[in-house]
Amino acid sequence: MRPTVVKMARVYAPKIKFVGTRHPVFPRLASDAAVHPCATSGVRPGSPGCIAVDAFLKKQTPFVVEKVQAHAQAQAQTKAIPGRYTYTDRPLGENEVDSVFKLPARFQYRTLDDAEIEAINAGGATH
Amino acid sequence: MQWLKRGLLQARQYATRSAKHDLVVIGAGPAGYVAAIKAAQLGYNTACIDKRGPAGGTCLNVGCIPSKSLLNNSQLYHQMVGGDAATRGIVVTKGAVKLDFGKFMAAKEKVVKQLTGGVEMLFKKNGVTYYKGEGSFESPTQIRVKPVEGVKGAVEEELLLDTEKVLIATGSEVTPFPGITIDEQRIVSSTGVLSLQEVPKRLTIIGAGIIGLEMGSVYNRLGSEVTVLEYQPSIGASMDDEVASTTQKLLKKQGIKFKLATKVLSAARDGEVVNIEVEDTASGKKESLQADVLLVAVGRRPYVQGLNAEKIGLEVDTKGRLVIDDQFNTKHENVKVVGDVTFGPMLAHKAEEEGIAAVELFKTGQGHVNYNNIPSVMYSHPEVAWVGKTEKQLKEDGISYKVGKFPFVANSRAKCNQDTEGFVKILIDADTERILGAHIIGPNAGEMIAEAGLALEYGASAEDVSRVCHAHPTLSEAFKEANMAAYSKPINF
Numbered sequence: 001m002r003p004t005v006v007k008m009a010r011v012y013a014p015k016i017k018f019v020g021t022r023h024p025v026f027p028r029l030a031s032d033a034a035v036h037p038c039a040t041s042g043v044r045p046g047s048p049g050c051i052a053v054d055a056f057l058k059k060q061t062p063f064v065v066e067k068v069q070a071h072a073q074a075q076a077q078t079k080a081i082p083g084r085y086t087y088t089d090r091p092l093g094e095n096e097v098d099s100v101f102k103l104p105a106r107f108q109y110r111t112l113d114d115a116e117i118e119a120i121n122a123g124g125a126t127h
Numbered sequence: 128m129q130w131l132k133r134g135l136l137q138a139r140q141y142a143t144r145s146a147k148h149d150l151v152v153i154g155a156g157p158a159g160y161v162a163a164i165k166a167a168q169l170g171y172n173t174a175c176i177d178k179r180g181p182a183g184g185t186c187l188n189v190g191c192i193p194s195k196s197l198l199n200n201s202q203l204y205h206q207m208v209g210g211d212a213a214t215r216g217i218v219v220t221k222g223a224v225k226l227d228f229g230k231f232m233a234a235k236e237k238v239v240k241q242l243t244g245g246v247e248m249l250f251k252k253n254g255v256t257y258y259k260g261e262g263s264f265e266s267p268t269q270i271r272v273k274p275v276e277g278v279k280g281a282v283e284e285e286l287l288l289d290t291e292k293v294l295i296a297t298g299s300e301v302t303p304f305p306g307i308t309i310d311e312q313r314i315v316s317s318t319g320v321l322s323l324q325e326v327p328k329r330l331t332i333i334g335a336g337i338i339g340l341e342m343g344s345v346y347n348r349l350g351s352e353v354t355v356l357e358y359q360p361s362i363g364a365s366m367d368d369e370v371a372s373t374t375q376k377l378l379k380k381q382g383i384k385f386k387l388a389t390k391v392l393s394a395a396r397d398g399e400v401v402n403i404e405v406e407d408t409a410s411g412k413k414e415s416l417q418a419d420v421l422l423v424a425v426g427r428r429p430y431v432q433g434l435n436a437e438k439i440g441l442e443v444d445t446k447g448r449l450v451i452d453d454q455f456n457t458k459h460e461n462v463k464v465v466g467d468v469t470f471g472p473m474l475a476h477k478a479e480e481e482g483i484a485a486v487e488l489f490k491t492g493q494g495h496v497n498y499n500n501i502p503s504v505m506y507s508h509p510e511v512a513w514v515g516k517t518e519k520q521l522k523e524d525g526i527s528y529k530v531g532k533f534p535f536v537a538n539s540r541a542k543c544n545q546d547t548e549g550f551v552k553i554l555i556d557a558d559t560e561r562i563l564g565a566h567i568i569g570p571n572a573g574e575m576i577a578e579a580g581l582a583l584e585y586g587a588s589a590e591d592v593s594r595v596c597h598a599h600p601t602l603s604e605a606f607k608e609a610n611m612a613a614y615s616k617p618i619n620f
Contacts, residue, residue: 012508022143025491025492026493027491027492027493028454028488028492028493029492030454030456030460032454033452033454033456034452035452035453036412036451036453036455036469036470036471037453037471037498038470038472039444039450039451039470040279040444040446040470041444042443043444043450044450044451044452045442045450045451045456045457045458046442047450049443049444049445050442050443050444050450051442051443051445052339052437052440052443053434053436053437053442053443053449054432054437056443056447057431057432060447061303061305062432063300063301063302063303063304063309063316064303064308064309065309065311065316065319066308066310067310067311067312067397068307068310068312068313082160109211113316120186120279126364126584
């Protein structure tokens with residue numbers, strides 16, 4: 001590689017040169033057509049390797065969007081069966097909770113202690 | 128004779144309406160609408176047909192444009208809330224900055240509406256007749272336009288368009304993942320992820336390509352826990368290896384989790400969550416994951432449905448791309464194809480270039496696209512952009528090259544902006560020093576790559592670029608300095 005000082009010493013001649021105004025037009029004939037630069041395997045219209053459009057589409061999995069109904073909408077469309085509880089999605093009202101564990105302590109189930117569990121498992125017999 | 132005239136008049140009332148055009152463009156995406164406007168400017172009586180309704184195709188409606196709006200606005204939010212503001216002297220107390228997700232999405236919708244409406248204004252301005260309907264071939268010179276239910280402004284009855292020339296620009300659609308049902312609510316494609324109802328707590332993405340990483344970036348900034356699943360051992364398939372690994376490191380630093388070399392076995396919605404089964408391709412170890420939203424971003428495929436292309440004997444290749452030659456011709460010289468529905472990278476700007484080239488070929492017999500100079504950009508933060516050859520490609524081609532690299536941490540503008548992650552990498556021919564490739568990760572990469580594209584197009588050397596005066600202080604000085612590094616030495620590093 002030439003030293004930078006030597007390179008800088010020579011007169012710089014840009015490689016890009018102005019060649020004129022509008023680009024000249026050289027019309028091409030259809031008979032001059034060649035393979036497309038981005039074509040794979042040199043395929044061109046009518047050449048082997050081309051596939052008929054309908055034959056290709058028959059084998060292709062179509063792109064399909066299957067929308068899922070909103071839960072509330074689905075429930076609204078479900079017919080109510082007499083005597084059977086139907087869930088409806090609604091906001092909590094006043095003095096309502098959505099879990100027993102949010103109730104005041106006096107309304108919650110008392111958990112069993114170990115002695116009670118042992119007694120139950122022993123069939124009621126105690127030591 | 129009176130009875131004959133009356134009979135003919137009655138018959139005409141019941142016949143399909145028809146119109147005549149010089150050129151009919153099927154599809155109003157980036158390829159189609161640009162081609163239609165260019166054709167009208169060149170003097171063609173032009174019609175454009177699209178069944179979506181609003182013009183602009185995937186790009187304007189459910190692709191490039193809405194995603195860039197979300198990326199920009201989520202980055203602004205993240206800068207305020209993510210802690211970066213404090214280092215800039217902007218005090219943001221906890222809870223002072225909130226995200227209004229509804230307005231966030233509304234801002235995106237507004238941009239989309241403005242731009243799609245803008246295209247229709249351009250059609251009017253240039254005299255392009257726009258038919259909102261489904262276009263299909265009756266013959267190589269006749270297109271049927273059918274009404275589409277639910278599309279505002281759609282044609283009310285079937286039309287037959289007689290035309291000399293046809294340009295097919297029907298674009299692409301999402302590639303489905305075998306065995307995974309997309310509902311665009313919990314299991315979404317790139318379309319659905321742009322219109323989520325809320326910020327998901329856990330977002331899992333199948334596919335570490337540009338779409339997956341951009342959308343992952345958006346929701347990561349808004350607070351989602353993002354996990355990216357990728358079958359390949361690395362991200363960014365077409366990126367330079369060094370840039371890809373840097374990108375992954377920086378995204379990981381932002382909090383995005385990656386599971387590479389991971390095969391997705393199944394994914395199914397269970398109420399309001401999605402259960403995903405994956406397998407490590409190296410060890411075979413299986414794992415169960417759960418997400419609130421699963422984004423399937425494994426790519427796109429050409430869209431030819433409803434075109435009736437088989438009626439005129441059009442053909443596709445093994446990937447479903449309409450087969451054309453280098454003049455965009457099908458087996459009918461008057462029927463050309465451009466954009467995502469045919470060969471080449473599925474990029475909006477490539478489609479636009481092809482649209483113009485195809486119309487110019489129709490008019491003058493000359494039109495050209497340089498496929499070696501199509502830039503790619505990922506609009507994450509930092510942005511990633513590249514054009515030309517990668518190091519891997521040069522090695523494979525046996526071309527000896529030199530590398531010039533300049534980090535943004537040494538760029539004064541980047542330092543002012545406190546945005547210094549990334550670098551510019553230039554690859555030049557070892558003998559002639561002609562620029563062969565440019566790879567940028569950092570602020571403004573997407574804009575800066577245009578300079579690289581211009582240099583490549585003109586066959587510039589690294590010295591040519593280095594000797595052009597770049598304004599100071601700008602980020603583009605990093606591009607200049609990387610070129611200096613390639614053929615000589617940089618000044619500021």
